[in-house]
Amino acid sequence: DIQMTQSPSSLSASEGDRVTITCRASQTVSDYLNWYQQKPGKAPTLLIYATSSLQGGVPSRFSGSGSETDFTLTISSLKPDDIATYYCQQSFTAPWTFGQGTKVEIK
């Protein structure tokens, strides 16, 4: 199985801050890397697919980059509505695996 490791596990930032979350794969996943946002009590929703493609309706302050084993999700200017847990997920090879999540809070 491909292990996905996110860092940090949690972070606290101020509104308007630039936030960066990293995801590292235990072996290459090419660019088959998706990012999801999950709010408390809700199912995950897709933010970005194939490393950097923004899902329709997702604000442009979200962006993704990376390749092979190292990936980044960036929120350019943190909003209160961005308070959630973020997960990366590799779609390169089964079993499909997720990172452990990064919980984002506002100071």
Add this chain to the structure above:
Amino acid sequence: QVQLQESGPGLVKPSGTLSLTCAVSGGSISRTKWLSWVRQSPGKGLEWIGEIYHSGSTNYNPSLRRRVTVSVDQSKNQFSLELTSMTAADTAVYYCATTYCTTPSCEIWYFDLWGRGTLVTVSS
């Protein structure tokens, strides 16, 4: 608008079998690529359990393969999960989800629709 809804028991006894159903409304299940089950427990985060193609082909997580069966009933527009030999470690919120493929080959895909999830507790 396609929606998914999980249903099943919220409580399962240790060594028992979990049976969950995901009803698909607002669209035909035959137009969907892969149909998956994903669970989320505090200790293990999000874990993919298995998937089924509308034609019946399946893939399972090797860690659960011996205990899991995913099936589809196109006539009822639903798919199901069966997980045997349940233990406390299987306590989790169980989600059904569909896959969206951006190309016909499904090389690039993601989980696009999710049910609300159903909490399953394993306890006597």
